[in-house]
Amino acid sequence: MKLYGYWRSSAAYRVRIAMHLKGLTFESIPVHLVKEGGEQHKDAYTELNSTHLVPTLVDEDVTLHQSIAIIEYLDDKYPSVAIYPKNIVAKAKIKALALDVACEIHPVNNLRVQQYLVNNFSLQESDKLTWSHHWMNLGFVAIEHQLKLNSGEYCFGDNITMADICLVPQVYNAYRFNLDMSKFPNICRVAENCNRHPAFIASLPENQADAQN
């Protein structure tokens, strides 16, 4: 399997975590999102992924995009390390938390959104930080509340689930952009627990071949 991604893309980061959790072997193919206007816009990539976004998974003759669709496909194909419990209520609550990151925080702060704000509405660098802090804060308040109710060692009880897979890359971004995390003790605790797991360590942006210091 080939995973097209970028070391700092949190959507690609999610898929890496899921693949390492399941013990899957894959080749990482870097798509540089910034260099020369972004390799994700070049024909060689857009033929695989019409959204001009990473990640893309190529599994023999199957090409898939959207990180959550990719992860759930892998979970269907390789169910042995499940990312959801069998109980359908718990599964739905876990999925909702994953989507609180994937639908409410991440897309609004995505690179192309920030680029559009700067290029079309004359935002400054400091405005970009205000913008991204605002959406991370708002999302984390809602998630912290859910973790208070449901977390154990991980987001939901003591097993790693899709909620952890989506939350940890967002927490990584929060630290990267110096968000004050002191208001979110449960989020910090869960992320720390995850980050001791080999699958999460192997998936860290700085541990990717295309990482730039």
Next chain:
Amino acid sequence: MKLYGYWRSSAAYRVRIAMHLKGLTFESIPVHLVKEGGEQHKDAYTELNSTHLVPTLVDEDVTLHQSIAIIEYLDDKYPSVAIYPKNIVAKAKIKALALDVACEIHPVNNLRVQQYLVNNFSLQESDKLTWSHHWMNLGFVAIEHQLKLNSGEYCFGDNITMADICLVPQVYNAYRFNLDMSKFPNICRVAENCNRHPAFIASLPENQADAQN
């Protein structure tokens, strides 16, 4: 079951379509997103949904948020009118298209994002339209490409799936905001086919009790 929503919320609209497709009986409880600063911010609602967003499903003692998590919970509980095929590759492609709407178009154009742009970055009404057209166009170009490859009567072949459930409310918004849809013939054709189905008709914003003319 009780569905807390708002007639014009496209996330609530998705859940209505899924519930009507499955022939489920439910009570619609309106949450006015604009009146008095928004009922979604009042304690009575945030106790059910910490994200301050609609929809919320209350199914006896189960309370769920995030439209896609709700729909997939209902699909687990009431599988008789399935929204995904059994084939895991087709399922993943359908989910990816649903997420192209739910992660890439809808969140960036959401009411609270547009309110934030106006209140914090002094955008004008015309800027809001430029903003929303930009993200709808970008998303629809990618989706139109997928429909060229995979659509039949509906987004993927001749059965209604999660892709249609997510696409149709976004197309409704596109028409509402006068987006030029002539570049997207497959999207228009599929949406028209969906909109002849009783489940989609019953779910239309203007057919809800809280619709305001």
